Amino acid sequence: MNVLNVSQVRAAYRKNTVLDGVTFSVKPGSLTGIVGPNGAGKSTLIKTVLGLHPRLAGEVSFFGSAFEKEKKRVGYVPQRGSVDWDFPTNALDVVMMGLYGKIGWLKWPTKRHAQKAYEALEKVGMTDFAKRQISQLSGGQQQRVFLARALVQEADLYFMDEPLAGVDAATERAIMAILAELKNEGKTVLVVHHDLQTVADYFDHVLLLNRHVVAYGPTDATFTAENIASAYGGAVRFMKEGAHDVHFSVR
Numbered sequence: 351m352n353v354l355n356v357s358q359v360r361a362a363y364r365k366n367t368v369l370d371g372v373t374f375s376v377k378p379g380s381l382t383g384i385v386g387p388n389g390a391g392k393s394t395l396i397k398t399v400l401g402l403h404p405r406l407a408g409e410v411s412f413f414g415s416a417f418e419k420e421k422k423r424v425g426y427v428p429q430r431g432s433v434d435w436d437f438p439t440n441a442l443d444v445v446m447m448g449l450y451g452k453i454g455w456l457k458w459p460t461k462r463h464a465q466k467a468y469e470a471l472e473k474v475g476m477t478d479f480a481k482r483q484i485s486q487l488s489g490g491q492q493q494r495v496f497l498a499r500a501l502v503q504e505a506d507l508y509f510m511d512e513p514l515a516g517v518d519a520a521t522e523r524a525i526m527a528i529l530a531e532l533k534n535e536g537k538t539v540l541v542v543h544h545d546l547q548t549v550a551d552y553f554d555h556v557l558l559l560n561r562h563v564v565a566y567g568p569t570d571a572t573f574t575a576e577n578i579a580s581a582y583g584g585a586v587r588f589m590k591e592g593a594h595d596v597h598f599s600v601r
Contacts, residue, residue, distance in 0.1 A: 351415050353378050353507050353538045354399070360407030361391070361398045367561065368394045372408070374557060374566045376540065381533040383543040383553035383569075385386075387582050390560045392542045393429060396509045400426060412507065425505035426531035427496050429512050430489060441487065441495045442480040445470050449498035470498040475524060497525060508532065508539045515544065526552055549573055 354376040355357070356455050361369040368391040374384060384392050388511040397403035399410050401417055425448075446466040471477045474494040484492060487559040493513055500508055510529075514522050540557075543549065549556055549569065556573045558564040558581040 351356065351378075353413055354540075355409070355411045355414075356399060357409045359395075359398060359410065360406045361394055361403055362406060363394075369398060370561050372559070372563055374563055376507075376538060376555075378538050379533060379536045380538055380555045381529060381553050382538075382540045382555040382557055383549050384557045384559060385543055385546065385549060386559040386564075390581070391519070392559055393511050396426070396511055396540070396542065398425070400509065416447060422503075424504040425500035425503045425508040426509040427500050427508070427513055430493055430516065433492075433496070436485050438483070440481050440483055441471065441476060441491075441498075442467055444484055444495050445498045445502055448502040465494045466502055467498075468534070469503060470502040471495070473501060473528060478563075490517040493525070494516055494521065497528065501528070506537055508537065510539065510541045512542045512544060566600070 352375040356375070357373050359369055359372040360367065363460060372391075372395060377379050384395065394403055398405050410423060411415065417424070429544055442464070446463065448470075449466065450461050468477060468480065471480055471536075474497050476491065476494050476498060479487060479491060479495075484495065487495065493516075497510075500510070513525055517525070529541065529552075532539055541553070543552070550573055555567065556569045557566045558572065558577050560581045560583070563571045564581040565574075
């Protein structure tokens with residue numbers, strides 16, 4: 351069974367169509383990069399699929415059912431820029447928020463819940479910052495905390511909106527190692543990604559998007575010069591270095 355089916359989805363901001371007839375299906379145990387130019391609808395796609403932005407047309411199913419029936423199996427890491435980092439809470443409390451679906455909003459977390467939160471922080475290398483106010487963390491540290499919040503949910507399907515944006519090289523490597531581990535555990539991960547240089551190294555599937563699906567499938571067969579140029583409107587320059595290395599620049 352596919353973990354996600356998206357069929358003919360349409361979405362807009364005011365009168366501007368952002369997604370038009372978007373259709374694709376995701377199989378379990380895959381790590382997919384969602385790639386496309388600025389304004390292509392990448393973040394809107396995630397928000398629309400999750401019901402965070404109105405869907406004007408189309409159908410979406412998770413594990414063969416409606417989102418409301420399967421939402422406990424779905425984790426989400428939003429863009430860091432969309433979060434109010436001045437909210438007075440510490441890193442551990444942020445991670446604990448990922449457990450509210452299991453704890454219940456009117457119940458107090460137990461020591462077992464706190465231990466799970468600490469274990470998630472340990473996975474992302476942030477246990478030393480558990481009591482640190484989130485406003486006092488660097489951008490990369492904040493991103494690690496939000497990743498821990500998603501991990502503690504123990505979901506089967508994860509959506510991540512530019513988790514590598516604005517982080518240092520060490521944090522980027524750490525995050526991708528965790529995502530690869532999730533994939534190896536049979537989890538499914540979809541990641542909005544902006545760096546064309548690393549797509550082939552990071553993802554086994556790629557979804558090229560520009561308001562509609564330009565191409566989708568295994569990276570080695572889909573992430574081609576022709577498909578990339580089509581997604582970016584021909585605004586990509588390809589530069590070969592050596593026998594196999596290809597570098598990209600967006601004009």
